[in-house]
Amino acid sequence: MMAGAEYDVIVVGAGFGGPVAARECAQAGLSTLLLERASTPGQKVISSCTIPFYGFLFGPEWIRNGEPPIERPISGIRNIFIRDGKTYRVDNSFRVPAPLGPRIAIGYTVYCRPFCTWLAERAVEAGAELRTSTAAVDVIKEGGAVRGVITDGGEELRCRILIDAEGVQNLVATRAGIRKPYRPEVIELCLLYDFEMGKEDIDRVCGYNLEYFWAMPEEGMIAPLGRGSAVYIFPYRESIHMTIGQFLKADDGEVLNVKLLDRYYEKFFQTDRWRDLYEPRVKLRARIWDTCPIYAGLYPDQRNMPTFGEGILLLGDAAGLEAAAIADGVPTAWFSAQIAAQTAIESLRAGDTSASFLSRYDRRLREHPLITALISDPHRRDLAQAAKSGDEAEMRRRVNRGWGIRLMGHLAPPVMRAVYREIRRDARVVKSWLDMFNRYWRLYA
Amino acid sequence: MGHPYSFEEIPGVTWIPVPEPFISVDASRCTGCGDCVRVCLGDVFRLRNEKAEVASLDRCMECAACLFICEAGAIHFSWPARGSGYRSEWG
Ligand SMILES: Cc1cc2nc3c(=O)[nH]c(=O)nc-3n(C[C@H](O)[C@H](O)[C@H](O)COP(=O)(O)OP(=O)(O)OC[C@H]3O[C@@H](n4cnc5c(N)ncnc54)[C@H](O)[C@@H]3O)c2cc1C
Ligand code: SF4
Ligand code: SF4
Numbered sequence: 001m002m003a004g005a006e007y008d009v010i011v012v013g014a015g016f017g018g019p020v021a022a023r024e025c026a027q028a029g030l031s032t033l034l035l036e037r038a039s040t041p042g043q044k045v046i047s048s049c050t051i052p053f054y055g056f057l058f059g060p061e062w063i064r065n066g067e068p069p070i071e072r073p074i075s076g077i078r079n080i081f082i083r084d085g086k087t088y089r090v091d092n093s094f095r096v097p098a099p100l101g102p103r104i105a106i107g108y109t110v111y112c113r114p115f116c117t118w119l120a121e122r123a124v125e126a127g128a129e130l131r132t133s134t135a136a137v138d139v140i141k142e143g144g145a146v147r148g149v150i151t152d153g154g155e156e157l158r159c160r161i162l163i164d165a166e167g168v169q170n171l172v173a174t175r176a177g178i179r180k181p182y183r184p185e186v187i188e189l190c191l192l193y194d195f196e197m198g199k200e201d202i203d204r205v206c207g208y209n210l211e212y213f214w215a216m217p218e219e220g221m222i223a224p225l226g227r228g229s230a231v232y233i234f235p236y237r238e239s240i241h242m243t244i245g246q247f248l249k250a251d252d253g254e255v256l257n258v259k260l261l262d263r264y265y266e267k268f269f270q271t272d273r274w275r276d277l278y279e280p281r282v283k284l285r286a287r288i289w290d291t292c293p294i295y296a297g298l299y300p301d302q303r304n305m306p307t308f309g310e311g312i313l314l315l316g317d318a319a320g321l322e323a324a325a326i327a328d329g330v331p332t333a334w335f336s337a338q339i340a341a342q343t344a345i346e347s348l349r350a351g352d353t354s355a356s357f358l359s360r361y362d363r364r365l366r367e368h369p370l371i372t373a374l375i376s377d378p379h380r381r382d383l384a385q386a387a388k389s390g391d392e393a394e395m396r397r398r399v400n401r402g403w404g405i406r407l408m409g410h411l412a413p414p415v416m417r418a419v420y421r422e423i424r425r426d427a428r429v430v431k432s433w434l435d436m437f438n439r440y441w442r443l444y445a
Numbered sequence: 446m447g448h449p450y451s452f453e454e455i456p457g458v459t460w461i462p463v464p465e466p467f468i469s470v471d472a473s474r475c476t477g478c479g480d481c482v483r484v485c486l487g488d489v490f491r492l493r494n495e496k497a498e499v500a501s502l503d504r505c506m507e508c509a510a511c512l513f514i515c516e517a518g519a520i521h522f523s524w525p526a527r528g529s530g531y532r533s534e535w536g
Pocket of ligand 1: 013035036037042045047048049050051135136165171172190290292318322328
């Protein structure tokens with residue numbers, strides 16, 4: 001083993017959460033190392049990514065006030081229902097009405113590599129050291145406490161606190177002995193396509209909407225409802241992203257054959273909307289896949305796995321903070337990264353990195369107005385009931401509740417609580433929120 | 446390290462050849478259930494004599510579905526050394 005440098009904090013993973021934690025720690029004057037196994041940050045993060053507005057509003061203000069590489073503002077969700085391969089109904093009840101939308105957006109689509117690279121650059125500006133092409137393959141433990149990592153090059157890197165931001169695979173936390181790999185019931189495997197498409201065509205076909213395609217199971221177009229995603233199409237600047245996902249295992253114990261994803265795509269490519277509107281205008285650019293711990297918050301044993309230990313804090317996907325209903329993990333990765341950094345700073349100032357000191361991290365996660373609400377919402381899973389009942393109207397009702405206007409029923413209360421909390425802290429934040437919407441609109445235009 | 450390689454049926458992705466295997470099957474634990482074959486979109490596993498084995502890691506996207514599905518704990522999953530493995534600009 002080669003002995004390497006020693007740091008106050010090592011952050012493992014430069015995806016969406018890691019750079020945020022690294023920046024806050026470096027800004028507070030802590031010597032901070034950010035480790036990334038890919039050759040550039042975000043290169044191995046796979047998402048059809050729309051970052052919802054609340055990630056920007058309640059996440060770090062330097063992201064909100066900066067100019068991150070966004071692709072396109074999104075102002076609504078269009079739920080498209082398919083029967084016999086044809087669109088028979090569209091629910092677009094959830095949208096910001098013109099003229100506010102799309103300037104006031106419900107989210108922004110982004111590519112992971114440029115966005116995470118931008119975040120990591122901000123961490124480096126604040127004084128963090130970034131090392132790419134370096135994986136942490138094991139942890140250094142002393143008397144039960146984590147004291148650093150061992151890299152794939154065999155180097156020992158020591159630290160007083162390790163922040164684990166390595167995403168879903170969670171190898172460091174399992175090596176540290178504080179977590180077990182996720183159960184297959186909570187993991188969705190997503191197969192994603194990226195297509196080039198001209199801006200004018202995108203404007204005409206999807207505008208500023210996300211498109212979700214829904215069908216009953218006999219359509220063979222998506223994983224049996226509740227066992228996977230809808231088909232998502234996300235518009236970007238001059239491309240579209242498209243995803244279908246399926247869980248690895250159903251609640252009843254059946255292992256689901258994810259190779260069916262290819263067959264769902266075949267069926268989807270025969271639907272009228274795809275054939276008539278998209279297919280003539282697109283060119284395939286990429287096909288990639290990744291897992292997502294999207295139900296981790298719905299199963300008590302998974303949700304209650306530790307998020308901290310002696311000398312270690314876990315954030316984002318590594319801590320199971322994916323939003324169960326709407327599939328976003330970026331906002332919760334940002335929120336948890338800030339809380340982790342704040343906890344690490346306090347712990348180093350107090351000279352106490354024990355698990356009992358760090359337990360305040362977990363408490364703060366649970367007290368966050370949005371995190372618990374987002375990870376514990378069962379709408380997507382509940383769609384299985386519609387499939388079992390064979391009732392299409394029931395499916396549409398459930399889709400409306402999860403992705404239509406009735407989404408507000410469960411999203412609005414925690415968002416309003418977060419708004420209230422921020423305004424009480426400093427009312428000037430409202431101006432900075434509005435400035436952000438304007439700035440991002442200009443960035444796009 | 447050799448040159449990166451790509452596959453026609455998986456566009457937008459290049460792979461850096463890996464110096465050593467990073468996924469393996471512990472035959473003494475494997476029950477031959479075939480679940481790893483069922484979940485791997487990269488056709489990495491095959492069954493032989495009622496045990497799973499790694500046929501080729503060439504198309505592995507490092508998604509870890511195999512690690513999650515194997516409840517016998519027979520799959521050893523790690524990272525390819527020196528930040529290699531797949532690369533894509535389009536995730
Ligand atoms: C198909 C798909 C679609 C999604 N869509 C959305 C969406 O629309 N909106 C949304 O908000 N979220 C979405 N998500 C979820 C979102 O991508 C994740 O929640 C988010 O990336 C989690 O951030 P993180 O920082 O915890 O982990 P990640 O962003 O996954 O970052 C982990 C980083 O750690 C690195 N790493 C891992 N292990 C090591 C190691 N041992 N040593 C060094 N480096 C390591 C990885 O290379 C990676 O860069 C989607 C996910 C998927 C799979
Ligand atoms: S999933 Fe595990 S037990 Fe089943 S065949 Fe694969 S390696 Fe063997
Ligand atoms: S990590 Fe994913 S792609 Fe690689 S072998 Fe496992 S299931 Fe297959």
